Every structure is written in structure tokens, then in C-alpha cells.
Amino acid sequence: MSSGKKFVAMSLLTFIVIIVLGAMWGHHAPADPTGPTFNSLSNYPSTTTNVPVTQVGINALASDVGHLGVSINFTWTLVTGFLVLFMQVGFAFLVTGLTRAKNAGHMMMMNIAAFAVALLAYYAVGFAFQFGGVAPIANLGGVSPLTGLLGHGSAGIIGTHGFFLQSGGTYDVGVMVLFLFEVVFMETAGYIIIGAIAERISFAGFLLAEVAMGAIIYPIYGMWMWGGGWLAKLGISAHMGHGAVDFAGSGVVHATGGWAALALAMVLGPRIGKFNKDGSANAIPGHNIPFVVIGTMVLLFGWMGFNPGSTLGATDLRIGLVAVNTLLAACVGFTMAMIITNAKYGKPDISMSCNGMLAGLVAITAPCAFVAPWAAVIIGGVAGTLVVYSVAFFDRVHVDDPCGAISVHGVNGAWGVLAVGLFADGTYGAGWNGVAGNVKGLFYGDVGQLWAQIAHVFVGFIWAWGVTWIIFSIAKRFMKIRVSEEAELEGLDMPEFGVLAYPDFQLHHAAAGHVGTDAEPIGASAGRTVDLETS
Amino acid sequence: MKLVVAVVKPHKLDDVKSALENLGVQGLTMTEVQGFGRQRGHSEVYRGAEYKIDFVPKVKLEVLVDDADAIKVTEEIQASARTDKIGDGKVWVLPVEHLVRIRTGEWGAEAL
Numbered sequence: 227m228s229s230g231k232k233f234v235a236m237s238l239l240t241f242i243v244i245i246v247l248g249a250m251w252g253h254h255a256p257a258d259p260t261g262p263t264f265n266s267l268s269n270y271p272s273t274t275t276n277v278p279v280t281q282v283g284i285n286a287l288a289s290d291v292g293h294l295g296v297s298i299n300f301t302w303t304l305v306t307g308f309l310v311l312f313m314q315v316g317f318a319f320l321v322t323g324l325t326r327a328k329n330a331g332h333m334m335m336m337n338i339a340a341f342a343v344a345l346l347a348y349y350a351v352g353f354a355f356q357f358g359g360v361a362p363i364a365n366l367g368g369v370s371p372l373t374g375l376l377g378h379g380s381a382g383i384i385g386t387h388g389f390f391l392q393s394g395g396t397y398d399v400g401v402m403v404l405f406l407f408e409v410v411f412m413e414t415a416g417y418i419i420i421g422a423i424a425e426r427i428s429f430a431g432f433l434l435a436e437v438a439m440g441a442i443i444y445p446i447y448g449m450w451m452w453g454g455g456w457l458a459k460l461g462i463s464a465h466m467g468h469g470a471v472d473f474a475g476s477g478v479v480h481a482t483g484g485w486a487a488l489a490l491a492m493v494l495g496p497r498i499g500k501f502n503k504d505g506s507a508n509a510i511p512g513h514n515i516p517f518v519v520i521g522t523m524v525l526l527f528g529w530m531g532f533n534p535g536s537t538l539g540a541t542d543l544r545i546g547l548v549a550v551n552t553l554l555a556a557c558v559g560f561t562m563a564m565i566i567t568n569a570k571y572g573k574p575d576i577s578m579s580c581n582g583m584l585a586g587l588v589a590i591t592a593p594c595a596f597v598a599p600w601a602a603v604i605i606g607g608v609a610g611t612l613v614v615y616s617v618a619f620f621d622r623v624h625v626d627d628p629c630g631a632i633s634v635h636g637v638n639g640a641w642g643v644l645a646v647g648l649f650a651d652g653t654y655g656a657g658w659n660g661v662a663g664n665v666k667g668l669f670y671g672d673v674g675q676l677w678a679q680i681a682h683v684f685v686g687f688i689w690a691w692g693v694t695w696i697i698f699s700i701a702k703r704f705m706k707i708r709v710s711e712e713a714e715l716e717g718l719d720m721p722e723f724g725v726l727a728y729p730d731f732q733l734h735h736a737a738a739g740h741v742g743t744d745a746e747p748i749g750a751s752a753g754r755t756v757d758l759e760t761s
Numbered sequence: 762m763k764l765v766v767a768v769v770k771p772h773k774l775d776d777v778k779s780a781l782e783n784l785g786v787q788g789l790t791m792t793e794v795q796g797f798g799r800q801r802g803h804s805e806v807y808r809g810a811e812y813k814i815d816f817v818p819k820v821k822l823e824v825l826v827d828d829a830d831a832i833k834v835t836e837e838i839q840a841s842a843r844t845d846k847i848g849d850g851k852v853w854v855l856p857v858e859h860l861v862r863i864r865t866g867e868w869g870a871e872a873l
Contacts, residue, residue: 509805509812571806578808618809630808 296367299539300403303366306535307407309528310414314341316524317417321424323517324577324629328717329425330513330727336420336429340436344416347440348409351389356412356445357404358385358394360453365539368400380660381456381463385449407535408448411479414532415444418483421631422491426498426714429722431698431707435490438697444482447689451478457685460678461661467675469659470682471650473548474536476592476642477682482690484636488625489694494708496626498715507621510628515576522580526556529587533594544595544654551594552587555606559586562610570614578614581630585613588635589642596650596665605645609638640683647676762857762870763831767822768796769842769850774820780841781824786834787873790823800847819850825860825873 318337322330359375359382362368374386374394387394391405416439423432450457451472461469472478501507512518533552534545563582567575586606593605616633625632648667655665666672701707713721720726769777774791781789795816802815826834831854838852862872 507810509807509810511807511812567806567809571809573806575806575808614809621810 292367295539295541296365299365299367299541300399302540302545303403303407303535303538306531307410309531310407310410310535311528313410313525313528313532314413314417316521316526316528317420318521319517319524320521320580321417321421321629323514323519323521324421324512325424326510326717327513327728329719331719331725332429332717332722332727333420333424334727335723336424336432337417339429339433340416340420341413343433344413344436344440345409347437348412348445349391349405350441352412352440352442352445353391353405353408354386354388354393355384355442356448356453357408358387358389358453359449360385360404363400363404363538365537365541366400366403368398370400371395371398372401372404375454377456380454381459382449382454383456384446385453404538407538411475411532412440412444412448414475415439415479415483415486418480418631418635419487419490421629421634422487422625422627423494424628425718426494426708427490428706428709430705431701434701434705434707435486435694435698438694439483439486443486443690443693444479447482447686448478450685451682457678457682458659460681461659461674465674466678466681467647467672468655468661468665468678470643470678471596471646471655471658471665471675472592472643472682473595473646474533474591476588476590476639476645477686479639480588480591480635481639481643481683481686484632484634484639485687485690486694487627487631488636489691490698491625491627491632493695493698493702496624497628498711500626501624505624507624512577512628518577518580522583525584526553526587529556529591533591537595547599548594551597551599551602552590554599554602555586555590555594555609556583557586558603558606559583559589559610559613562586562607563614566611566614578617578630581613581617581634582610584634585609585638588638589645591639592642593646593649596646596654596667598649598651598653601645601649601651605642605649608645609641612637612641640687643679643682643686644676647679650675762860762873763826763828764855764857765822765824765826765831765834765838765852766855767824767838767842767850767852768794768819769822769838770844770848771818771820773842773844773849774822776841777822777838780837781834784830784834784837786824786826786830788825792821792823794819794821798848798851817848825857827870827873 314337318334321337322333325333354374357372359377360370360372362370362372371394372385372387374388375382376386377383388396388401391397391401416436419435419439420432423435427435449455451470452458456463457470459469460466470477497510499508500510529552530549534548537545537548560579560583563585564574564579567573567578586609589605589609590602594602597605613630613633616637617627617630620627620632627633646665646667648669650665650667650670650672652664652666652670656663658665666675668676698707709718709721717726767777771793778789795818797816802813802817804811804813806812822838824834835852835854842852843849859868860872861868865872
């Protein structure tokens with residue numbers, strides 16, 4: 227036996243001996259294997275042990291119960307925030323799978339760089355713009371220092387406390403919890419754009435997009451909806467229902483990302499070979515369908531944080547309904563997209579069915595807390611249908627969106643926002659946005675709510691699409707936002723980062739779906755001779 | 762000596778291999794290839810846009826045999842690779858000028 231093998235064998239043996247000795251050592255009576263002693267008063271904080279039955283004692287007890295409630299809400303908000311963070315992984319899988327092998331390194335680098343760069347932009351200014359004037363959040367307790375509001379009366383335009391998490395005295399545990407939960411939401415809007423700009427944007431152009439998203443585009447619009455801004459106050463100021471309502475961000479997060487993606491895709495132009503001279507679109511199949519499916523499942527799992535977590539607290543028991551509505555819409559969306567592609571194109575399309583699941587998730591994100599399960603099924607079904615026709619529509623108008631980001635997040639984000647104004651059933655949302663009563667949609671008698679939702683859709687589109695379009699139309703004059711034609715054909719990994727995602731992988735330039743520079747379907751010009759006949 | 766070359770459907774590879782082994786063939790070389798013949802490729806739809814798969818995956822076999830065995834091997838490949846469906850492939854035979862076994866330096870039929 228070689229000395230290496232001897233060493234491994236000895237290590238393994240020592241390990242086993244330690245385990246066996248440990249298992250035999252010190253058999254004491256078990257302390258509390260089933261846990262009844264954990265129910266005693268002595269486990270509560272010291273102030274509540276032996277409380278006298280007086281007002282002082284009752285107050286002490288009440289304050290500890292309050293502390294526990296806030297602790298539960300902190301835990302819930304942080305853990306669901308971590309789930310939302312994990313969606314980043316799902317999206318990286320999804321978009322890398324939907325694009326070609328020659329760009330896989332570039333796609334993955336964009337996903338992780340988006341996270342880091344946009345997070346820093348949000349830390350520096352974005353968070354302050356969005357939540358600097360949000361005022362205390364009841365579920366998170368404490369006295370929030372986020373009270374800097376710039377605007378007209380109660381209708382805020384922009385927040386002013388919390389730059390670098392310190393201005394305005396924001397060194398505060400409640401603020402930190404809010405920051406963690408909200409920054410991962412911003413990241414969602416940030417990575418959505420990758421789907422539509424894939425395989426042609428330069429890395430420098432991409433970083434500019436992420437900084438703009440983290441510092442300006444997302445936070446300012448988010449402020450109008452969630453930070454005490456004027457869109458949310460339309461209920462008070464213009465008597466439109468409860469003002470614009472968006473529970474977890476169909477509009478604030480997804481439509482913002484989707485419309486920004488649309489602007490970028492339009493400024494960048496389509497990939498080489500996507501459209502033929504006669505105007506028809508070519509398919510450019512993704513290189514890894516298993517990645518697409520894994521990514522979709524990870525996103526579904528992460529969404530269990532995205533929507534239920536948006537209560538910012540587990541003491542709001544509506545979380546059960548929110549989670550179930552989210553699952554229902556996702557599964558109906560998937561099934562509808564599967565059925566429609568099967569009927570329309572002859573076979574169920576895997577990637578489109580996955581897009582259908584995401585479309586259902588995006589659409590239910592705004593209404594998830596306000597609607598009954600039957601409505602979630604309808605909302606998801608419409609979303610799964612919309613996404614199939616929307617992808618075909620953007621192909622027809624020559625907007626090249628390799629991963630369907632515009633259709634999934636933009637179009638269905640808008641649909642989700644409208645769905646609140648239709649299906650909200652008046653069982654939840656007492657006092658939402660400072661308006662008395664529960665949130666009701668058109669079908670439950672409040673047409674004003676629908677008007678507020680329509681305002682949310684239009685303002686959101688104009689802001690996200692417009693600002694992104696302006697920034698990049700100007701940036702185009704000063705920097706290279708699109709890679710060279712040569713780099714695009716070769717694949718972006720080597721020209722942009724000097725490394726290949728799959729170094730051992732022989733790229734088949736004639737492989738199925740690859741389209742030449744002349745934008746003619748392969749084979750058409752290949753000239754068929756008798757010599758070529760091999761079968 | 763002859764070189765028998767065949768392009769067959771990938772899932773028939775095992776059948777052809779065992780048929781040739783039964784015939785006493787000592788060795789063969791296979792390559793994964795793509796191509797098309799009279800059947801051409803086929804069309805699929807991806808995310809609503811149609812695309813053509815022009816080159817269909819096939820397996821290419823190369824077998825070196827004695828002149829006397831060439832016809833038998835060719836017939837055996839034809840019989841074992843056949844599915845009666847379009848795209849079954851082709852077999853052809855080429856003359857071989859020289860043949861050397863690298864390890865021993867043997868020439869000609871001895872190197873087979």
C-alpha cells in the first residue's frame with residue numbers, strides 16, 4: 227500500500243474511532259428531549275419573570291410580547307429577503323440557458339456584476355431616494371429615522387434620509403432590515419434587463435445600465451409607489467380608491483425592469499442574424515434547456531420570499547394566502563403557455579412554458595394579497611396566454627429580446643397592476659395608503675381603484691422606458707454600448723473577459739439555429755450537390 | 762485492401778458493430794458526423810420562430826478489410842443498419858494503397 231493510501235486509511239480510521247468513542251461517552255439523563263420546559267415563563271426575558279399583578283407588571287409583559295412580535299417580523303423579513311436574493315441564481319441559470327454557449331461567460335459575469343454594482347449604487351443613493359421619507363413601518367417597530375421627504379404636502383417626489391445608510395441618523399436596526407429586503411427587490415429589476423440586452427451589449431454599457439437602475443430609475447419610481455410618494459397618495463389627493471396599489475411589485479419591480487429592458491433593446495438593436503431581410507424572425511435557440519428549467523424552478527422558490535415577504539412581517543397572517551395565490555398563478559401560467567404553444571406550434575415549447583410560469587408569478591405579484599384563490603387562477607391564466615402572444619408580437623416589430631424579459635416582466639407586470647383594480651375583493655388592506663376601508667377592485671364596486679392602477683401602469687411605462695431611453699441615447703454618443711460585429715459573431719467571452727465559459731467546447735458554427743452574417747437561414751446558400759449527399 | 766465507409770443512423774451503431782464482430786472484423790473507427798441527403802433536414806419552432814435543422818446527426822464508420830471481404834462486409838453493414846425508413850444512410854468502398862501498423866511496422870495485409 228502506498229504511503230498516500232495509508233495516510234487516507236489512517237485518517238478515516240481515526241475519524242471513525244472518534245465518532246464511536248463520542249457516541250459511547252457520558253450517558254447522562256436527557257435534559258428535555260421533547261421540549262415541555264420551553265413553554266415556561268422562565269424562557270421569557272428577565273423582566274417578565276415573577277411579574278407582579280399590577281399595571282407595571284402588565285406593561286412589562288406587554289412590552290416583551292411586543293418585542294417578540296418585532297423579532298418574528300425581523301426574522302421573517304430577513305429570511306424572505308434571503309430567498310429573494312437567491313432568485314439571482316435562478317435568473318443567471320435562466321438567461322444563460324436561453325442564450326448561446328459562446329456568450330455563457332459574459333452572461334454569468336453580467337449576472338453577478340449586476341448584483342454587486344447595483345447594490346453599491348443603491349447603498350449610496352438609491353435607498354435614500356426610495357425610502358428616505360417612508361416614515362416608521364409598524365411591523366418593524368422602533369422609531370424609524372426615515373422621515374426626510376421632499377415633495378408637495380403628503381405627495382412625495384423623493385426621499386432624503388439614508389444616503390450611505392448614515393445620513394439622517396439611519397444607523398438603525400430597523401432600517402437595516404428594510405434595506406436588506408428592498409435592495410434585493412431592486413436587484414430583481416436590475417437583472418431583468420439582462421434578458422433583453424443579452425449577446426450584444428458591451429460590459430461597460432451594461433455597468434452604466436446597472437448604476438442607473440440602482441441609483442435612479444428604480445428608486446425614484448419605487449418612492450412614488452412605496453416610499454410615501456404621490457402615486458400612492460392618489461387615493462387621498464384625487465380620490466382614486468386607495469391610490470395606486472402594488473403589493474409586491476408587479477409594476478414597481480417587474481414592469482420597471484421590463485420597460486427599461488425594452489428601451490435598451492430598442493437602442494441597441496437586434497442581434498446579428500435575428501431578423502431576415504424580408505422581415506421574418508429567425509429562432510436562435512438557447513444552448514442549455516436544463517439551465518432554463520432549473521432557473522425557473524429556483525425563481526419559483528425565491529418568489530415564496532418575494533410575495534409573502536412583502537408583508538414585512540409574519541404577524542400579518544395574510545402570508546398564507548399570499549403564498550398559495552403565488553403558487554396557483556405560477557402553475558396556471560405554465561400550463562396555459564404549454565397548451566397554447568402546443569396548439570399554435572405543434573409541440574409544447576419548454577422555454578416558453580417556463581416563461582409562462584414566470585409570467586404568472588409576475589402578474590400575481592401586485593394582487594397576491596388582495597385577491598381570492600379563484601382570481602389568482604384567472605390572473606395566472608391570462609398571464610400565461612399573454613406571454614406567448616407578446617413574444618410573437620415583439621418579434622414582429624423587430625425588438626430582439628432573447629429571453630422574453632419584456633414580455634414576461636413588462637407586459638405581465640402591467641397586467642398584474644391592472645388585475646388589482648379588477649379582482650381585489652375587499653377582504654384586505656384596511657387603511658391602505660391612508661384611505662379607510664379595504665382595497666376593492668372594479669368587480670367589487672370601486673372603479674376609482676382601477677383608475678389609480680391605470681395611472682400606475684402609464685406613469686411606470688413613461689418613467690422606466692423614457693429615462694432609460696434618454697440615458698442610453700446620450701451614452702451612445704460617448705461610449706461603445708454595443709460590442710463590435712466581430713466580437714458578436716465570435717462570442718463575447720473572449721473579447722470582453724479573455725476567458726471562455728466552456729474552453730473544451732468546440733463551437734459548431736454550422737450547428738442548428740446559428741445564423742450567418744448575411745442573415746440567411748443556414749443551408750439556403752450551402753449549394754446542394756451530389757457529393758454532399760451522405761445519407 | 763479496401764476501406765469500407767458507412768454513414769448510418771446513430772442508434773444502429775451497436776447493431777452494425779455486433780454484426781461486423783460476428784463476421785470476424787478486427788477493428789473499426791467511428792465518428793459522430795452531421796449531414797443530409799435526399800430527405801434534407803426538418804423544421805422546428807422555438808419560441809414562436811421557425812428554424813431548420815439542416816444537418817441531421819449520423820455516425821460514420823470506417824473499416825479496413827481484405828479485398829476478398831469487402832463485399833461481405835458491405836452487405837452486412839447494409840443489412841444491419843437498415844430500418845426501411847428515410848435517412849438510413851449509405852455504404853461505399855474505396856481502394857487502399859498502403860497500410861502500416863504503427864507499433865510493429867508491418868506493411869500491407871499483415872497490418873490488417
